[in-house]
Amino acid sequence: MKKLFMGITFSIVLFLAACAPNFEQEDQIVHEKEEETNEKAIIPKYKISEDYYRTFMPFEPGEARGLVVNNLNTRYDIYEFETGLMRIAKNTFDTNKYVFREGQYLDSSTVISWLNRKYTKDQLKERDMEETENLGLNPVDPGGGDIDKRNEENPIYLAHILEHNYLEAVDGKEGTYKLGGVVIGLAMNSVHYYQKEAYGATYETKISHSELEQKGKEIAQEVVNRLRKMDELKNVPITIALFEQKTKSSIVPGNFFAFAEVGKGSSKINGWEKVNEGYVLFPSNTAENDHREDMTWFQNFKQDVEEYFPNFNGVVGTGFYLDDQLQSLSIDIPIQFYGKSEAIGFTQYVTGLVMEHFPGYVAVEVNVSSVYGQEALIVKNPNQDEPFVHVYQ
Structure with missing residues (x-):
C-alpha cells in the first residue's frame, strides 16, 4: 500500500519547516484552458514546506464553496475533510510538480442535486421535475408507512462532495499550466439524522462502517462515471476517497478510510487502497x-x-x-x-x-x-x- 504522509499543520510551525524556503519571485504563468482564451496567473515559487502545495493565484474559490459548512456535522470534520483530502492527493500528485486549486468543475447546483435522494416517478411529478434532473445519489424514501423504519432502511449515506484540482506544467516546463488531475472526497455519514415533522425533534439511526463503506464505493463509481461525461474531465487522472464523519456531538474529527485511483480516460475503479488513520x-x-x-x-x-x-x-x-x-x-x-x-x-x-x-x-x-x-x-x-x-x- 502506498504510504500516506502526515504533515503537522500548526500555523506557527510554518516558519520552522526543515527545508530551506525559496524566496525567489513568483512565476507569471499562463493557465491553459481548453477551448478558452489563455489567462495570466501567478504561481508562487516560495514553499513553506515540502508537505504543502503551491496555490494557483489569483485564488479561485471553488464552485461549490461554502456548502461544506452546512453538510458536515462539526468544525473538526470540516477541517479534517479538506486537509485529509490533500494528504490523500500526495499519494498521486507530487507537491513539487503540481499546483493546488479549489475545484472548478462541480458547481453548487450540481453538488446539491447529487446529494439529494433519488426520486420515484410520483415524487418527480409532485416536484415538477424531469427524469434528467433525478440525479440524487442517496437512496429513495418511498414515503408512507412507519417513518422510523423508512429512515432505518434508507438512510442518507452521502453527506458531502469535495473537489480539488491539481495543475501541472505543460511539457514539464513552468510557464504554462494545465489540469493534471482531480481529487474527489466523499463524506459518508456514520449516523443519519432525521425529523418526523418540520421543526420537531431530531431522531437518529446509526450506520455501520461496513454498510457505509459498501455504499460509499458504489456511489464513488457513479461519481466517476458522471465526471467522465464532462468534456474537461474525460482524460485526466481521478483520485476518489471515502471519509467517515463523526456524530454531531463528537469532539474529534472523522477520518478517511479508503481511496482509489482511476487512470486517464478510464471510468472503472479496479481496486481500493485502505487508509489506516484516525483521531x-x-x-x-x-x-x-x-x-x-x-x-x-x-x-x-x-x-x-x-x-x-x-x-x-x-x-x-x-x-x-x-x-x-x-x-x-x-x-x-x-x-x-x-x-x-x-x-x-x-x-x-x-x-x-x-x-x-x-x-x-x-x-x-x-x-x-x-x-x-x-x-x-x-x-x-x-x-x-x-x-x-x-x-x-
Missing part, C-alpha cells in the same frame, strides 16, 4: 483500551500539570494515528491566570514536561489559554532537541 481523544476509554502506552505518557504529563495547579483537571489532548502509530498530539490547557508573570512561569514548566514525557518521534503542540484568550503556544517537532515556545503579549 483519539485523551483521556478516554478508547485511548485506555487501544493505546495504553500513549495513554500512560499523557496521564503522567497531565498529573504533573495538575501539581502546578492542584485543583485543575482540564488537560485534554487529541492524537492523530497513522498505521496505528501516534504521529502527533495536540493538547489544550485552559487555565485561570492572575498575571503575565504567572503565565510565563507556567509555560516554562509545561515546556519541560513536554520534553520529559513524550517520545521524540511524536509531534506535540500545546495551547495554553485563559478567559482572556490564547496565552502561549509550545510546539515540539519530531526528534527536535529544542521546542518552539511563544508567549502571547
Whole structure:
C-alpha cells in the first residue's frame, strides 16, 4: 500500500519547516484552458514546506464553496475533510510538480442535486421535475408507512462532495499550466439524522462502517462515471476517497478510510487502497483500551500539570494515528491566570514536561489559554532537541 504522509499543520510551525524556503519571485504563468482564451496567473515559487502545495493565484474559490459548512456535522470534520483530502492527493500528485486549486468543475447546483435522494416517478411529478434532473445519489424514501423504519432502511449515506484540482506544467516546463488531475472526497455519514415533522425533534439511526463503506464505493463509481461525461474531465487522472464523519456531538474529527485511483480516460475503479488513520481523544476509554502506552505518557504529563495547579483537571489532548502509530498530539490547557508573570512561569514548566514525557518521534503542540484568550503556544517537532515556545503579549 502506498504510504500516506502526515504533515503537522500548526500555523506557527510554518516558519520552522526543515527545508530551506525559496524566496525567489513568483512565476507569471499562463493557465491553459481548453477551448478558452489563455489567462495570466501567478504561481508562487516560495514553499513553506515540502508537505504543502503551491496555490494557483489569483485564488479561485471553488464552485461549490461554502456548502461544506452546512453538510458536515462539526468544525473538526470540516477541517479534517479538506486537509485529509490533500494528504490523500500526495499519494498521486507530487507537491513539487503540481499546483493546488479549489475545484472548478462541480458547481453548487450540481453538488446539491447529487446529494439529494433519488426520486420515484410520483415524487418527480409532485416536484415538477424531469427524469434528467433525478440525479440524487442517496437512496429513495418511498414515503408512507412507519417513518422510523423508512429512515432505518434508507438512510442518507452521502453527506458531502469535495473537489480539488491539481495543475501541472505543460511539457514539464513552468510557464504554462494545465489540469493534471482531480481529487474527489466523499463524506459518508456514520449516523443519519432525521425529523418526523418540520421543526420537531431530531431522531437518529446509526450506520455501520461496513454498510457505509459498501455504499460509499458504489456511489464513488457513479461519481466517476458522471465526471467522465464532462468534456474537461474525460482524460485526466481521478483520485476518489471515502471519509467517515463523526456524530454531531463528537469532539474529534472523522477520518478517511479508503481511496482509489482511476487512470486517464478510464471510468472503472479496479481496486481500493485502505487508509489506516484516525483521531483519539485523551483521556478516554478508547485511548485506555487501544493505546495504553500513549495513554500512560499523557496521564503522567497531565498529573504533573495538575501539581502546578492542584485543583485543575482540564488537560485534554487529541492524537492523530497513522498505521496505528501516534504521529502527533495536540493538547489544550485552559487555565485561570492572575498575571503575565504567572503565565510565563507556567509555560516554562509545561515546556519541560513536554520534553520529559513524550517520545521524540511524536509531534506535540500545546495551547495554553485563559478567559482572556490564547496565552502561549509550545510546539515540539519530531526528534527536535529544542521546542518552539511563544508567549502571547
